[in-house]
Every structure is written in C-alpha cells, then in structure tokens.
Amino acid sequence: MSEWTEIVDYFRGRSMWMLHYCTGCGAIELPPTMTSRWDMERFGITPMATPRQADILLITGYLAIKTLKRVVYTYEQMQAPKWVLGFGSCTINGGIYWDSYNVIERLDKYIPVDIYIAGCMPRPEAILDAFVKLKEMVQKGEAKGYEKYVKNYEWYKANQDKVLKRTSPVLKEIEKVTKIG
Amino acid sequence: MADILDEIKSMDLKASWLGDWEFEVFTPKDRLVSTLSYLKAKGFKAFMGLSCVDWIEEGNFELVYILQSYDLALETIVKTKIPRQRPVIESMGPLWKLCEVYEREMHEFFGIEFTGNPNLKPFFLENWLDIPPLRKDFDTLAFSEELFEFKEDETHGIESPKRIE
Amino acid sequence: MNSLLALLIVPVIGSAAAAILQRYRLVERLITFLTFSVTFLFLFGIKVGDLFTWHLDFLGKNLEMGLQITPLSIFMLYMTIAFGIVLTFYNISEKSKMKGFLLLLTLAASNWIFMSADLISFFFAWELMGWSSILMIFGGRREAESRQGALYYAMMSIGGSYSMLIGIFLLSNLTGTFSIQSNVSYLMSILSVHPWQVLGIVSLFFVAFMVKSGIFPFHTWVPYTYGEAPDGFVPYLSSVMSKYGVYGFLIFLPLTLGTHVPTVLGLAWPNYVLLWFGSITAVVGSVLAFMQDDVKKLFAYSSFSNLGFILAAIALFTPIGLTAGLFHAFNHLLFNGAIFITVIALISKVGTTRMSEMGGIWQKMPLTFLTFFVGIAAAAGIPPFAGFGSKWMIFQAMISHGLIFATVLLFFASIASFLYLMRAFHAVFLGQLSHRYDNVKEVSAIGKITEVFLLGALIFFGILPGFVLDPINSIVSAFGLKPLPTSGYEYINGFFSSINMVSIFIVVIVAFIFGFVLFAIVAKHKKVPQEDNYTAGQIPQDWNLTPEMYQFSYDFYEPMNKELAPFLKVKIDGFFKGFGESVEYIGGAVKEIFTGNVQIYTYLAVGGLVIFIIAGWVVW
C-alpha cells in the first residue's frame, strides 16, 4: 500500500492547481510567474478559479481580520489534499503591519501553512522555488498541513475564534469613551 | 474670487488662502451648518470629503469638510472643532446625502455622533468592541500584542511548519 | 351492444353519473377513471372496416350519417383513451376544479370525431368537444384569468367552427352528400380542373384544424388557455386535444396524392406551403417558449411547437413523412403527458406557476424529478427514450426532399427546445431549494404509480418503437402509400439508415454501469448541504444569503432576447398585443353583460350553439 501512496504522491506533486488569494499586496508578482518569463505551468501548476478545484492556496501579503475570515472559509471549502503557501513577510510576522490593530501577525496560527516565502516582495524566482520545494515535500509525503489542521482542529478553531468572534473588548484597562446619544 | 474670502471674513469667521485655488475656513461648531449652507449657495456644490483629526492635547476633534466649486474653480476646507469628551455634531446629510457615508466612517473610527444621521451602523470593522481605533488614546501595539499574540519563540505544543531558509 | 355505439354511449352515461355525483369529488373522479377504462375495453371489440349508419330526415332531406373505423381512427382511439386512463387515474388524487362529466363529454366527442364517417357528425362532434372543453377551462386556479383564457379559446374555436361550417356547406352543395370519403374523392377528382376552388374549400377546413392544433398564425390562444385551464385538464388539452387537428389534416391531405399539381422540390405546392406553416410554428413555439416564466405557458408553447414538427412531417405525405409525423404525434402525447402530469403534480405542491419562484425541488420530489427528466430528455429527442425516433425520422423525411431551409429551421427549433427544456428543468427542479418549500412532500401513492408508469412507457416505447410503428405502417398503407420496411420491434427504419434501439439502449446502459463503477472506486466524496457553496470566499450568513438570492433562473436567456429582439418586436408587439387587446375588449364587454356565473355561461354556450347551428341550417 505504501508503494501506491508513493505513486499517488508522485503524481500529486506533478499536478498542483493553485487558488491565489490576493487581497493583500503582491498579486502583481503572479502574472510574470504565470506567463512567458517564468512560466509556472511547466511544473504542472495552473491557476484555478474556485477552492473546489484547487490543491494549493497561495495567500499573498497581509491579512486583515476581515479577510482572514474569508481565507478560513475558503480553506475549509477546499478538499484534501490541500496545501497553503504563505507569501511575503506579512504572513510570517505581520511585516510592516506588525503593530496594526486589524492585520494578523502570523498566518500559521489560524491555518496550517506548509511553506512560507519570505521577502517583501518575494520575486517570482522565490515563488517558483517554493513551488519546487512544495513539490518535493509532497512527493516525499512531508507536506501534511491539512492533516495537522484536522488533528489540531480545536487549537486552530480557538485561535480563529479569538480573533474573529470577540465578545469583550481586547484592551480592558482603558475605559470606554462615553457614548452620547 | 477674493470677494468670497472677504465676505466670509466679514461674517466674523477666520479664513485664509492656502494657495491660488484653495482657502480654509475655521468655524465654530454652532455656526457649521450656516457656513456650509452659505458656501453651498455660493457655488461650492460638490462635497469632496469629510475627515477628522484627533488633537488629543487640546482635547478636541477637528472635523474637516472639503468642498469644491466647479464654477469658481476653487476648493475650500472648512474646519471645526468639537470637544473630545462630548463629540456630537449635526449631520450634514440634508446638505449632501453623500456626507452621511463619511459620517458613518467617522463615527466608526472616532466615535463621533452625528445627530440626524439614521445610518450610523458599523461600516468597515467587524465585531468591534474596543474604543474607536483611530483615536490617539487607542494603543494599537498593545491591541496587536494582546489579540494576535505575536511572540518570536512560540511553539504552541505542535510541530511548527517548515520554512524556506 | 355495438362497440362503435358503446364508445359514444358509455362516456355519456358516465358523464351523467359524474354530473349527478359531482359533489363527492373522489366518487366523481373514480367514475371518470372507470368510464375511461370501460371505454378502453370496448376498443377491443372494434376492427378496421366496422361501419354503423343511420338515416336522419331533416327538412325533407334524407341524411345518411354514420360511424366508421379506419386504421387511423383505431390508432387515434387507442392513443387518446389510453392516455385518458393514465390521466384520470392520476386525477383521482388531484384537487383542482376539474369537472369529470365535462371530461367524459369531451371523451365522447373525441371518439365521435375519430369515428364519424360524415361531415355532419364530424361537425357536431367537433362542436361538442369544443364546448365541453371551453366550459372546463372556466374552473382554473385564477378565476378572472381562466375566464379570459376560456373566452379567448372560445373565440378562436368559434372562428374555426364558422370556417369549417362554411366549408361543409360549400362542399356538400357541390356533391350533395355529407360522406367524408365521397367528398374527399370528389375533391381529388376536380383538383386538377379547379385547383383554386378545392384549395379554398380545404383551407376553410384547415383553419379549424390549425386553430385546434395551435398552428401559426392561430397559436396565440394556446398559452393563454393552457396557462389558465384547471391543472387536471391541461395534460389532456395539450396531449390529446391538439391531435384532433392532426386527424383533421390527415383527412384532406391525401388530396394531392396522384394528381398533377405544380410541385416544389418534388412536393405538391399546397403541401409545401403547409410544411412551411409547420416549420414556422415549430420555430415560433420554441423561441417564445424559452422566454416564458410561467411553467404551464412554457409547455404550452412547447406543445404547439411540437405540433409544428408533426404538421411539417405529415405535410410531406410520403411514407416516411407520414410515419414520422404520426410517430411524433404518439411520442408527443407520451412525453408531453409525462411532462404536464409532473408539472401539475409540482404546481399542486408548491402552489405557484412562476418558475423563478421555484428551484431545488428535486431534493423533495425525487420521483417526479426523474419522470420530468426522462420526459424532457424524450422531448429533446435524446436516445434511447421515446421522442428520439420520431424526430430523427422527421429530419430524414425532410432532408430526403432536399428541403434544406425548412430542415435547418426545424433543427434550430429542436435545439431551441433543448434550451427551454433545460431552463424549465433548472428553474423548477435544480438549483437552490427555497425554505418556503421545506415542507413539500413527494406526490401521493397514486401519483407515484402514474409517474412510474409514464417513466416505463417513455423507456419502453423508446427502445421498442415497433409497437407503435406497426399500426402506423398499416395507416400508411391504408392511405395507399408503401409503408417503410419493418424488421422487428426494436428497429426504426429511416430513409438513410436504420437503428436498432435495443442495442443503443444496451450500450448506454453498459456505459452508465461503467460510469457508476468508476464513480464508486475512485476517491470518496463528502456530502455537503446546498448552503456550502462557492461564494468567492464570502460567508453566506454574513450577508443574509437566502437560497432565492443564490438561484439564477429569472430571464435565463437574456442575451438571446437581445439577439432576437427585432424578430420578436414584429411578432409580439404587432400581433399578440392586438390579439390580447381584442380579447380583453371582448372579455370586458361580456363581463358587463353577465355576472360571471359559470352556469350562465353554460346556458349561453348551449343556446348559442343551438342558434348557430339552426341559423346555418336555414341559410343552407
């Protein structure tokens, strides 16, 4: 059975369809990656339109609280096996938005990220490098973020809920301004 | 052109040129409606935007209304100050319907009440329970550290994903 | 008892019983069903060549009237009564205001039409059929609209009857007899001498037939009337009653056989003209159908569009054309019946006829959904269901004459039928299920039996068309044409090729089995509710998404409207509106005189009929 899994993994690594979630900056790096100059289709990677069809979720740039909600929903609509690529510094530690009140700091706390691409902005070479690394990981059976998500679902859900479903003010020591109506 | 500024000054308002095509008018809070109506009647029919500045040391919010006149080719910036402790002002909805949208935003980010605006629901922020975030006394770094829990060395008990070195 | 007479008397007796007991809906419906069944049993007692005549002395004239059986009448009788049984069986559980005694009167009239040997009885039967069906339409869901629909229908029917009456008088003046056979052979004999005279008389008859079948340009009443008729009656109206016109055409079509009228592409030119009427009807019906939002109206358009196919095929009057036309008449009866019965089952459950308000009902009514699916597959002419063979033969019949323009038009109508069928299918059954229909249940046991039966019939006659083609062949030879070769029940023999439907069926079944096996062995799937859908990342609850908002079915072919706008402008604005306005005007005028009580209309209708006929008699 393990041979069969290896075969399946080999082909999965050769055919990865990508859904790019580009509400932050960095989307502009993808057209050159797709077209003549760098041509990611030679690795079997093509852009797809909906989460149902996609294997890779590529998240570029910062994620506001609002967009995080959509990312989680989109990620859960994708079907296993699925992988997440975090693109740019903002997905690693918030980047230049490190102290912003509405940009999350680290994507990995909310959904499992298989590979980060560091940089602000990462060049298309870096994206391709990530794709190749991901391919190797998939073929070796190492990219198991989606299983991690299932196993640690409560932990991820708690993190998501802490950000998305707040029921009390975050900063308690500062008194609320009196509203006059 | 210069007449307008003189007329405004004659109404006991502070006004000054900012450039060839732009002037600013300072108006007390209670004369805001009359000033804006006057300017609209004078040809500043286009409402360009509403903004707000938090003068925390003074204890005031400064509301900034930007109007333009296509006939006179002029822009005017009308500024008025309201106290931080009691940020209430009339809605300019009757003058410009568009203004209500900006007021909704100002309400959300500074907590200013616009009396007469029926639509002061949350706009951009979802599920916001803290003080309005663009006030100067809102500590955005503390908020970020508290909510997003960013620490360099966290492991959270599960294997951390591989990174590109 | 003479079986011929029994075919008339049994329904009349049943009708009387049903009229007396019409308070008790279930009893009335049961009587209707039983009468249809008993009438069907009497069919076994008749055979080709049966004759029954009587003499009538009227104003000093001795009129010979009679009933006779031709292969065509047997075919029509079997087809219509069998369908009536299915429908009345379904109607036992149906709750609309359909009057059983009127349906039985229609049955008597229908049998009489198919059996009458003389023009007088034909006309009487025609009128009886017309009036009983008009009265039936009064009981629709929406009172005012159904009254208008009935009046529109009545107006057109009266026009047609007038025209036919004049035709009958002119014709019998020439020949001195009312016998259909001798009149037709007389017309045949003078066709080459006085072609215009013959054509004039025949056109008078054809107007009546075209009205009844809804052939262009007399199709305008069809959507109004079908849309407003009581639910239980619509299938009969569209499946059976539109076939009277076909029967009528077939009485007079043999005229051009063997005579020397000028031909177009090897086709007598009157037939050529008729063929174009048929083709245009097919296209007009299809195109108008896919812009409808009312499900009953959509299938009303579809119904006369199919009648256009039938007319185009029988107008050829070649062996294959005639076979194709009659075969399509049968198939149309079957699939249209299946579609309309599922549609009325659906309407009774959801309580609306607007398609943009439905959607997703397959989750609630799976069997109805399957029956409808097979019905529209048959209507679209998809093998191996009934409906493929006849369409396939119609195209072959047309193209073998080199009628390229008409054939391409018909093919376009066939593709357009695909459009409106898919649109109805999607808007009604597929897509998002509204919460309004959370409590909708599948049809009752009786409805289920009917649906399974229709489902079976659609497949059975699809893969074994020989059971229909054999009687059709005997009709074709009765018309003096050489029937198509037969080679077993599973074969359809066309002009260019022949098809073994069973082998196609087996291939399709094997392919499906393979498909399901493949489906089962590859990676597993996860069942998700309809809310879990692609929304471009937006969370449905956040913007109060309702299933109705996420259902795209209104104005489904909007870009097409743009494309067809010039064509539609001429037709709809000029033609239909004028018709509609005149109907409204007359409706309004009549409404001012009468109170709207159905009984008064009944008296009016009966009285009018009597006056009408007596007046005609006196004039003559």
Next chain:
Amino acid sequence: MVIVEFLIKLAQGFGIGALALATGLLFGGIGRKIMARIQRRYGPPFTQNYIDLFKLFSKGSVSHGWAFDLGLVAGFAPMLAALMFLPIGPFTLLPSDSSLIMIVYLMMMAYLGMAMGVLASGNPNSAIGMSRALMLMTGYEVPFAAVIFSVYLFSKTGYLTQIVAQQAGGFMNWNIVKMPLGFLAIEIALQGMLGEKPFDQAIAPAEIASGPMVELGGKYLGFGMIQHSVGLFLETGIVVDLFLGGAPNFWIFIAKQFVLYFIVILVDAILPRLRIHESTSFFWKLPLFLGILQAVIVIIQGGVLNV
C-alpha cells in the same frame, strides 16, 4: 454464443473507450504545449493531462446530492456510448447503427447530463455558464446540422461507415474536395463545439469562476475532463469521417484528427473571447450561410431523392 459475442464486444468497447480517452487527453496535452510555445513559454509536459486526471481521481471532492452524482456520471457515460458507433479508422464496433444524427443526439444526452449535474450544485455561476453553453449551442449546432444534411444528400446515406466507404480511393474522393464550403462551415462550428476561444464564454474562468465547473472538484472534475477529452475525440472523429475520408488505420486517423485540432488551437491562441450573443449571431451568419450554400449546391447537383 451470444454471451461470448457480447463479452468480446464489451472488451472491444472498453478498448475503444480507453483509446479515445488516451488520445483525447494526449491532444489536450499537446494543445497546451503548442499554446505555451505560441506564447513563448516552455509549457507543461505533454503528459500533463494524464497526471492531472490521475490526481483528480485521487483527490477528495464534495457532492451536492444524488442528482449531482447522477448528472456527472450521465455527463460522460453517453459520450463513451456514442463512441461505440464512430468509425475509427477501419474499425467500427457497431457498424449497423452508426447513424450520424444518432451520434449527435447521444452527445447531447451527455451535455444534458452534465447540465443536470452542475445545475444541481445550486451555484448561480454554473447556471450562468450553462445558460451561455446552451445559447452557444443554438449557434454552432445550426451550421453543423446544415452541413450534416448536405452530406446526407450528397452521400445518400446516413451511415458514417458508408460515408467513409464512399470516400475511398485517394484524396480526390474525399468530401473536403467535393464539398469545401461544408468543410469550412463545420471547422468553424468545431471551434464552438470544443468551446475554444473566441467561443469559451461558458467556462470563462476569471469572469464567472469557470462557469459550469465551479462546484466540481476531484473525481467530478475528472469526469468533466473525461467528457471533454472523449468529446474532443468524437467531434474531430466525426469531421474526419465526414470530410477527410476516414483512415486505413488508427494512426492515420488520429493524425487527421490532430490536424483539425491543430487548426482549432491556432485560432484559439490568437483570438480573444467574444460576448455570448455576438458569437451566437456569428454562427447564424457566415457558417450557416456556408453550410446552406453547400447544401444548395449539392441539391442543384442532383442530390434530391425523389421518394
């Protein structure tokens, strides 16, 4: 004896299906490669479509109920069934039923099934895509039908096998020489049938999120891919049989098919997407005119059969 015969036919049928699928996928792969080269890219390996199909069948998916499942299976099973009646080179599995219109209608059953499946998903994008696909169908099917009917009149038979047999004996006997206008019309119709640019409104990915396929993932998308690949084989195969004289063996057959597909790819590479009503009315103008003109020429040449 009958059972043995049936089993032999069954095995042959599976063989044909597998062969057609393999060829269709290969064509798709080569098409992607050609497209890449036109755009000065390296392009995916030409085996990419096989890998994609394998991946899809190994991937999880979502189902919206049994109508969804049934529809998707009905979307490719009739396509495979239609294949059994197509003369592939010298070989036809069921030559006695190879009626052309029957094949066309069987293909329509596949489209009907696919439509049922994707519409049962309840996504408005798929409904828009399906509405566009159907509208486009009213466009390309009409010239296609005109050409089919001219071939009927010209060959005086409806069997594909006989149409192929009549073209035996060299290039000058091919219908493309005898009916060039018809070939032109059907080649344009083929562009619409295969849904390649400028007629790819139905699956416009960036516009309506890939239209009908919006909710398909995993094996369902795999079924869609099978339908497309077999449809590609079938549609080009019909044109080869109608106009390019069939073929003496399988390899020449697929070579001829590839020539047709190559033209389609080249057109696809250089044209942008039309709006839906523009493309529908386009089919009603030039291709329909060509098709009908061809039919009229055939009729004038004595194609009418007096019955």
